[in-house]
Amino acid sequence: MAPRDPKVLVSEVSVxxxxxxxxVVALDRISLEAQAGEFLCIVGPSGSGKSTLLRVLAGLxxxxxxxxxxxxxxxxxxxxxxxxQEHALxxxxxxxxxxxxxxxxxxxxxxxxEARAREMLxxxxxxxxxxxxxxxxxxxxxQRVGIARALANDPEVLLMDEPLAALDAQTRTIMQEExxxxxxxxxxxxxxxxxxxxxxxxxxxxVVLLTARPGRVSEIYPVDLGRPRGLEVRGSPxxxxxxxxxxxxxxxxxxxxxxDDRGADHEKSDA
Amino acid sequence: MKAPGRWLxxxxxxxxxxxxxxxxxxxASTTGRLRAVFFPRPSTIAAHLFDLALDxxxxxxxxxxxARIGWSFSLAAVLGVAVGLAMGLWRPLRDGLDPVFxxxxxIPSVLFLPMVSFxxxxxxxxxxxxxxxxxxxxxxxxxxxxxxxIDRLVVEAALHYGARGRRLFTTVLLPGALPFIFTGLRLxxxxxxxxxxAVEIVSASRGLGALLWLSWQVLKVEDMxxxxxxxxxxxxxxxxxxxxxxxxxxxxxxxxxxx
Numbered sequence: 001m002a003p004r005d006p007k008v009l010v011s012e013v014s015v016x017x018x019x020x021x022x023x024v025v026a027l028d029r030i031s032l033e034a035q036a037g038e039f040l041c042i043v044g045p046s047g048s049g050k051s052t053l054l055r056v057l058a059g060l061x062x063x064x065x066x067x068x069x070x071x072x073x074x075x076x077x078x079x080x081x082x083x084x085q086e087h088a089l090x091x092x093x094x095x096x097x098x099x100x101x102x103x104x105x106x107x108x109x110x111x112x113x114e115a116r117a118r119e120m121l122x123x124x125x126x127x128x129x130x131x132x133x134x135x136x137x138x139x140x141x142x143q144r145v146g147i148a149r150a151l152a153n154d155p156e157v158l159l160m161d162e163p164l165a166a167l168d169a170q171t172r173t174i175m176q177e178e179x180x181x182x183x184x185x186x187x188x189x190x191x192x193x194x195x196x197x198x199x200x201x202x203x204x205x206x207v208v209l210l211t212a213r214p215g216r217v218s219e220i221y222p223v224d225l226g227r228p229r230g231l232e233v234r235g236s237p238x239x240x241x242x243x244x245x246x247x248x249x250x251x252x253x254x255x256x257x258x259x260d261d262r263g264a265d266h267e268k269s270d271a
Numbered sequence: 272m273k274a275p276g277r278w279l280x281x282x283x284x285x286x287x288x289x290x291x292x293x294x295x296x297x298x299a300s301t302t303g304r305l306r307a308v309f310f311p312r313p314s315t316i317a318a319h320l321f322d323l324a325l326d327x328x329x330x331x332x333x334x335x336x337x338a339r340i341g342w343s344f345s346l347a348a349v350l351g352v353a354v355g356l357a358m359g360l361w362r363p364l365r366d367g368l369d370p371v372f373x374x375x376x377x378i379p380s381v382l383f384l385p386m387v388s389f390x391x392x393x394x395x396x397x398x399x400x401x402x403x404x405x406x407x408x409x410x411x412x413x414x415x416x417x418x419x420x421i422d423r424l425v426v427e428a429a430l431h432y433g434a435r436g437r438r439l440f441t442t443v444l445l446p447g448a449l450p451f452i453f454t455g456l457r458l459x460x461x462x463x464x465x466x467x468x469a470v471e472i473v474s475a476s477r478g479l480g481a482l483l484w485l486s487w488q489v490l491k492v493e494d495m496x497x498x499x500x501x502x503x504x505x506x507x508x509x510x511x512x513x514x515x516x517x518x519x520x521x522x523x524x525x526x527x528x529x530x
Contacts, residue, residue, distance in 0.1 A: 058431055059431070060427060060430070060431055078433070081431075081432070082428075082431055084424060084427075084428055086424055088422070088424045088425050088427070088428035089425075089428075090425060090428075090429065090442070090443065090446075091425075091523050091524075092446040092447070092449070092521075092523045093442075093523075101429070101432050101434070101442070102432035102433055104442075105432055105433035105434050105435075105438060106433055133522065133523040134523075135523065135524075135525040149432070153432070
């Protein structure tokens with residue numbers, strides 16, 4: 001394949017937080033890229049800055065140094081749209097008005113907004129719930145609305161921050177299949193943060209492994225498990241081997257993250 | 272929801288207790304266990320209430336009191352919500368006003384009457400301004416809190432999806448604070464009633480508070496209790512009216528009445 005400009009280019013991005021008068025390095029010179037239409041998964045132990053990286057991509061947090069470039073192919077649509085972990089829907093808006101929220105803010109006309117909402121709600125299987133309020137929906141349904149809201153904006157890149165983490169195991173499995181179907185239909189570039197390696201291998205084209213704090217790119221693994229991919233992939237030897245291989249590395253980082261936390265606790269009790 | 276039988280099983284005591292109380296009162300006054308001069312029979316009070324309603328006295332006084340509550344509450348609501356929103360959104364204002372409010376708020380409103388009378392004409396205007404003070408603080412407090420408690424993640428999501436300035440206010444901050452604003456309005460309305468009646472007792476010749484006090488001074492005890500009952504009923508009606516309005520206007524709030 002001829003080399004082309006990546007859809008998402010993250011180069012040497014660092015993020016430093018000020019916390020209790022000390023500076024904490026959350027992300028340390030992260031470099032990665034995602035090709036157009038790629039499903040890129042980011043895994044790492046808690047505290048590795050996965051969500052921070054996503055927030056930088058979403059423009060919700062400014063990096064301390066480094067550069068983020070997102071290739072804009074469709075002028076007039078936003079660069080990114082984020083699906084939040086706790087869905088973050090507006091409780092006072094109906095499902096439909098949540099989905100059209102971004103379009104409304106950009107001044108898209110009513111007719112187009114509603115057509116778009118219908119289309120997206122049909123895609124996530126919530127056509128009958130357009131007039132419901134979020135509190136009337138289950139956790140899985142709320143997250144479907146979150147996905148419809150993001151997709152309605154037709155973003156260049158879809159960002160997902162552990163979108164299924166708060167769901168029960170069965171709902172999560174169903175939603176993973178749904179995500180694969182939607183991604184196959186729309187061909188969006190997706191950057192997907194998860195703490196589940198199994199989920200990353202089911203969904204992703206590549207898996208970026210971040211280290212414990214400060215978050216650095218430890219390794220990037222291609223997921224050569226073919227497409228279209230379904231839950232049955234979990235039974236294949238290639239899947240098992242790759243899972244084993246990445247888990248061995250991830251495990252070291254998780255152990256290190258736990259040790260760091262203990263160390264921090266000791267410091268606290270010394271102080 | 273629940274079956275009516277089950278509802279009755281859970282709530283019979285709520286319905287039965289006032290009825291039993293009235294029956295015991297009736298019995299005690301009739302048999303002389305309570306002195307009928309101070310505690311007339313409820314049936315006598317009801318007859319007096321009926322008379323007061325028939326000759327129009329009750330309506331004039333009720334209308335006067337209602338008008339005062341209306342003005343007082345509206346003044347408190349408009350200023351309270353405006354100041355509360357500003358304090359919720361703008362930290363320096365919050366930091367500056369918090370100590371002032373903390374000092375003024377616990378002072379019983381009636382005590383402001385003399386001061387207010389120096390500034391505005393004594394009479395109805397002074398009464399309305401005085402009675403608005405406590406409600407104003409209540410409404411401002413709850414409104415500020417309403418803005419402060421909005422889920423940060425929801426605000427962040429709204430920003431991410433392009434809501435800015437005025438739109439952020441009308442689509443996120445205001446609706447997010449509304450359940451608390453309503454709670455403040457409900458409390459404020461209750462206090463408007465309490466304080467209007469209290470101020471009427473000390474300084475007015477018309478209104479339910481004045482009627483109650485006058486009845487007491489000339490020992491028309493039945494009329495005093497009748498007025499008492501009307502005030503209580505008015506309070507309950509206003510409170511439930513506002514709760515019903517809230518349920519209509521805020522359909523997104525689950526289990527209305529919990530908060």
